[in-house]
Amino acid sequence: PLWFATFQATLAAVGTIVAFISIIIGAALVNYRSWAPAAAILTFAALTAIDLTGFIGALNTGPTLRDIYLWDLLLWLSIHLMMTVGVIAGRASQA
Numbered sequence: 001p002l003w004f005a006t007f008q009a010t011l012a013a014v015g016t017i018v019a020f021i022s023i024i025i026g027a028a029l030v031n032y033r034s035w036a037p038a039a040a041i042l043t044f045a046a047l048t049a050i051d052l053t054g055f056i057g058a059l060n061t062g063p064t065l066r067d068i069y070l071w072d073l074l075l076w077l078s079i080h081l082m083m084t085v086g087v088i089a090g091r092a093s094q095a
Contacts, residue, residue: 048081
């Protein structure tokens with residue numbers, strides 16, 4: 001479909017910006033700043049939402065685009081979801 005290239009490029013741009021922010025927050029987690037766990041939850045949840053949006057978009061395309069994009073998006077979705085769950089569990093265990 002005609003909308004998919006713009007949709008995917010927009011998600012990739014937003015995802016790249018959030019990924020760079022997550023690197024900064026990851027460094028803050030290593031140095032254990034008090035604000036870092038809450039920011040990590042928001043950042044990883046944003047990456048998960050971006051991946052979920054891309055996954056839903058890929059589901060609504062034809063079979064060729066689904067074959068190209070779906071499995072990679074599913075992999076990143078599961079990675080970012082596990083990172084979000086890990087940060088939530090780590091924060092809960094310290095409380």
